[in-house]
Every structure is written in C-alpha cells, then in structure tokens.
Amino acid sequence: MIGRVFRAAAAALVLGAGAMAGPVQAQTVRWTAAADANTLDPHSQNIGSVALLLQQVYDPLITRNADLSLRPGLATSWTEAEPRRWRFVLRQGVRFHEGQAFTADDVVFSIDRALAPTSNYGIFVDTVERAVKVDDFTVDIFLKIADPILPNKLASIFIMSKPWSEANNATRPQNTRAREEMHTVRNMNGTGAFRLVSREQDVRTVFRRNADWYGWREQGSTEANIQELVFRPIASDATRIAGLLSGEVDFVLDPPLQDLNRLRNAPGLRVLEGPEIRTIFIAMDVFRDELLYSDVRGQNPMKDLRVRRALYHAIDIQAIHRTTMRGFSVPTGTFFPPQVNGYTQAQDVRLPHDPTRARALLAEAGYPNGFGITLDCPNNRYINDEQICQAIAAMWTRIGVRTTVRAQPLAPFFAQIQRDDVSVYLLGWGVPALDALYSFQSLLATRNGAQGDGIWNYGRYSNPEMDALITRMKTQSGPQRTEAIHEALRMYREDVPHIPLHHQMIPWAMRANLQIPHAANNQPFFRFARMN
C-alpha cells in the first residue's frame, strides 16, 4: 500500500500540471455551482438549482431564447382560440431520449402531472382547468379564467413521456409519504438538447449532446458545439474558484463577489455579468398593533406611512451599490426588473437619500427620538445579504432608528418569517413567469388562502385597492391589464409597502474559450454555448 502511495505521488510529480487538468476535450464543459439539484423530477421542486439540470434535458411546449423571450419548443404554434381555450399545435417527429415518440398524450399527461396535489409547479398552471387531446399533434388547454400570460407560465412546465412515466410508476410527483424512492428522482427522459448519461448526487452528473434535437437547426443553436456536460457541484466558495483557476472546471455559475477582480485579471478566464430577475427589498409588519421586535409599546410605527418613508429616505442606495455590492447591483424604486412584463420606467423612481427629511418625518410621526427595531436577514441566500442589512442598520441608526441585525442561514430565517414571527426583514424575489402579477400576487395581495395570494406577504400588507388591481391583472388582458399594473406600481411607490433596494446582478466565471449568452434567470443555456 505504501509503495502504491509513493508511486502515485511520484507519478503525479512526473506528470505535472498539464496532466492534472485531464485530457482537455475540446467540447466538454465541466461546470460547477454551489449546490446540486435535490431531485430530477420535473414537477417536484420549483427551485433554480433543479431547473438548472432539468432545462438541459427536458423541453417545455414554449421555450425561451437567451434573452428570455418566448420561442416555439415542443409546440410550433399557439393561439388563444377563445378567452378560456388555448390551442397548441405540436411539433412532429420528435422522440424522447429513450426512444418514445412525442405526441399529444404526453402533453396532456404532463399538464395533469403539474396539476397534481404533490406538484410544486401549481403556480404555473393555476388557471388551467384541463388539457384535452384534439388529435395526435393538437392539444386544447381549457382555463378557469382568462389568462393572458399562459405562454409565459407554460415555459416552466417540462414535458415528460407518458408511457415512460407509467412504466416507471412515476405518474405523480414524489409524495413525501412514500417510503420508496421514485424513478424520476435520479433518471431523466426528455426531448431536449442533452440527455442524461450518469447521475451521482452531489458528485458528478454527465450529459451528452442529443444529436437528434430539433433545435440545433434553429436560431441561436446553429453554432453551438458542446458535446458533453459534466456537472460537479462544489459547496465551498474557495474550492470552487480554485477549481476554475487550476483548470479543473470550465464554468462557475456562482463565483463569490470578492473573487471577481482576481478572476477578471487571471489569464484565460472571463467574467460575464448580467442582470438577474430578482429584486432585493425590505418588508415590514404593517398588520400587528404592536411590533414583536421593537421597543415601541402599544403601537406599530410601521403602520404610519411617514415612518416608512423616513426609513426609505434614510437609505443611501448608491453607497450600498458602490461599497457593499461592489457595483454589482441595479438600484431600483420598484420591486421587479425591466425584463418583467408590466414594468414601467415612470414608476421606477426612488425616494431620494435625505437623512434630514427622514428625521423630520420621524418627528412628525411622533418619534423625535427614534425607536429600536430588529432587522431580520438571511446570511446565505442573496448576494451579500447580511452585509446589506448591516449597512442599512447603520443608516437607520443614524436617523435615530436604532437597528439590530439578526442574520441567520436561510433554513431558520425562512421558517421564522413564514410564521410571521418578524417585524422588519430583507427579502429577495425572483420572477420566473416574467410577469408582474406573480410579484403582486405573492407579495402584496391580502392573504386569503387562495393559490398564490399573499403567500409571501409576511408583513401582512392589505390594501383593498391593491387587491382590486390584482384581480384586474388576473382577468383582464391587453392595455387595460397594463394600465392596472402601472396603477398598482404607482400605489407601490406612494404607499411604500416595501422599501425597494436593488435588482441583483449575477456574474458567471468561465474559461475564455467558452462562449455562452448570459441569461437573466441565472440558467446557463448550454444549447446556445460554443467552445473554441
């Protein structure tokens, strides 16, 4: 055994640096991220790390370009035949990776599966009543209410093979009551650009190019040449970057901000920056009559618009942008970025940084000496989340609102805010459906038990006018709907239910010979990538 160690060590010495990088295959992308997907089931966990692997293998009916605009996927065309019936014409001659022919049955099956109680993708089919097969390559989707953004939502529903799912006893997403592991947790059978070759959770997942994929002939992919994808997650920040610097990794999805300058200056490496569809803001308990974590007794200062505005005025967003975020943020006065349908520049205006005005507003509201408050914050969820909170605490303390930061890892943090056990907290919100309704509904609608309404509204903001506008967003279409969104944005600006901070920017780090378009949903589309 000892002899072996020494032989191995000696061999390592002799072979030297070049050998360690492994045989460099021109078109293999070795890629890493902090976390692996927890499951490969297409309808089980609606999380970015899962979609990251799913979207390489599975296709939706309607898919996205790198700029996130819609394009035909497994459906070649779609029309709103009636207000509550959409017709989808399917692509012919497509086969799943294991050989099954793709037909309308698979579409009906997959939409049913996404509608199942154990599905985590319900929000993307919340308006769907049922899907009906018209013929082998035509499907009608009947809706409960008119839904102008159905195509946007369906871009998140991946299509599975019905016979494959039935044969493997996976007709419903994983049920936690089950004692058995479901086939779909570690196996994939899609129609997409890459097919799964092997899967070792947390260690190595290998994909190979699906030469039969219809999309290779289409826009964006004609130059793409990636033959193999090897995904090896690395949890430790330092090791992830070391892997890139030492040549063991070609692409890092989530490089730590403090390493970016070093990576930019390293020979042969490149940092690609772009905006993310995620906005960071501060929300407040505006429901209770007395805050849980404050020294104000008998009243809730957050219910007073003047206090909310004072806290807003106190924030120097440019300082956060420059120092805390090192330039990697887009300060904003609203709560979703321009890529989202319904955004308008006119309402994206911040209250200016003005500590004097902030102090005056506090005095006017009856708190000339300020008050004490606890700001809750995750410390491993968003980019520099804890540091942002500390900066804000300092700014608020300067106007007399003595702020204590309570930063925790995401697991206890989310558990706590979901019990409404919070007074002021920092949250980030991504918009996968790319429509304003998704944000308004989850964050600002009155919580009433309906699907999606106010489920992330832990400050329990409730405003009947806002609710009315949200109802209009759900049912109306065209200019009327846009008008409702803009009106709601104006209300957001004036009523200050949140203090918006910035849209996140996401840097990707990679080898200079890898060409890949940046995508604002933080999903590298390797079907558009090229390695020289």
Next chain:
Amino acid sequence: MFAFIISRLLQALPVMLTVALLSFAMFAYVGDPVAIMLGQDYTIAQRDQLVADLGLDQPFFVQFAKFVFNAAQGEFGLSYRLSRPVAQLIAERAPATLELALCAAFLALAIGVPMGVYTGLYRNSWLSRFFLTFSLIGVSLPTFLIGILLILTFSVWLGWLPSFGRGDTVNIGGWSTGLLTLSGWKALILPSITLGLFQLTLIMRLVRAEMMEVLRTDYIKFARARGLTNRAVHFGHALKNTLVPVITITGLQLGAIIAFAIVTETVFQWPGMGLLFIQSVGAADIPVMSAYLLLIALMFVTINLIVDLLYYAVDPRLRIGRGKGAH
C-alpha cells in the same frame, strides 16, 4: 468477560437514547423543512397537507417515540431533501469517509510515531525544533485553512493535485473505492493530509512525551547497563512501552477523524457522510441529520467498548479487580 460486555452494552443504551433525544430536540431550531420543500409557491392547504404527511403536527414526544422505534429497526425514512432512503444515502457515502479517515489515520501514525521518537531522543537537535514548530502549526491552524492553503499550493500554483472530489472510483460489491485508480489516489492526498495533520502532531507530541518519560525509568538504565545497543534500547524497550497510550488515543481519535471529517469534506467537496450532513443541515433534512448523529454516536460507543476490552486484555489489574468483586 461476557458480563463485562453486557454491562457496557447496557450502559451504551442510555447514551444512544440521550444522543437521539438531544439531536431530535435540536432540530426544532435548525429550521423548517416544509418551507424548504415547498419552494416559492404553494397554498396554505398544500402546506398543511405536507406538515401532516411528515408527521410534524404531532406532539414532540410522539414524533420522538416514532423516530426511536423506526431507528431501532434501521428505518430512517426518506430524506426530505433528496427523496431517497436515508440508509441508502449513508451507505453510499460511508466508503468515501472511511477511506479518507483510514488514510488520514495511517498518515498520522506512519509519520507521527517516528517524528515523536526522534524528537524524544534528540531533544536539542535543530530537526527536533523544526518538528516541534511544525507541530505547533498543525495544532493551531484550523482545518479549513490548512485545506485551502494546500489547494492553493498544490492545485492552483503547482497544478499537481486535484482541488476537489474523489477522482474516478471503482464499485466493488456496493463499496465505491478510489484506491484502485490513479486519479483516486491523487484526490486522496490533500484531504488526508488536511484531516490527519492534527492527529499527526498530537501523536508526535504524545510519543515524544512518553519517550522522555520512559527513557528516565530504571529499566532503561538497566538495559543500558547490560550493554544493549541503542537501537534495542530505544525501539525494543522504550518505544514498546510508550505505545499503550498511543494505541488508546489513536483508537479514540479514529472516531474523531470520522466524525470531524465534516470540515475537510466540505473544503474538498469529498462526497462522504460529513458533506452529506452539512448539506442536510442547510436544508433542515431531519431524517438524514438524526441518522448521521446516531451513527456517529454508535461508532463512538463501539470504539469505546473495544478500547475498554483492550484494556481488559492488556491490563491484568482490571481482571483481578473484577475477580474480587465476583467473590
């Protein structure tokens, strides 16, 4: 002897139960698995359903009793995070951790003992001083820093060794081993050094102290008076007598190496049980965390038992004491 084993096993039971209870109670504070499982979009009804499915709505002691009952049968349920059986997950990860731990322990012994002997014999040589300084670094630098420094040196600057992972593995009857491939050996070097460095310095200092102690005793003087060679005195008489505490400590430290491989595994993305545990903590994956903690407790209890038995075999006084009690 048999009665001794039985009594130790009976003592182990409350230990295991206490560990189970403590770990289980602790989980109330690690976060809400439901929040993590549901993701961003759900209804209140879906949430309640999931809470009921997981049995989280039942009183604490009912949950605990169920857990102990199932654990006693080796049934730990499905991981919340990965939707796979916990026993299977741990069985998949155990080989990586065990290979790493054994390799680290081997390094610690193979290097630590000779260094200890040398520094014990030649207290004032410059090499001894160097070893002692070096051991101070090993004791005082935190593991993750050592790991990162090694990665920086051997992976990033020199490019000799991989910075993460296990290399290629070969599966032999369910045991995935990295010991049969070159890349597996290369991948093992840095993590083993990182993990074993503390134990190495500990063993070195222990052997040194014991050697110095033993070298002062009468029988060493008599051995020298008999005209034995230095070699016979140092290794035949002195080292042999220092090894009893060294074996004890090494046995106990092996448990510690396996349990505390967590940090090393995280730094090197070594796919062992420690990495699994850390990732489970992040997702509040209670079934995996409790199974892991129980397994570690069981391991410590077992190692302690073996060490006790070794004492029993080695030290005649223990046997006599027992014998008297039996009369």
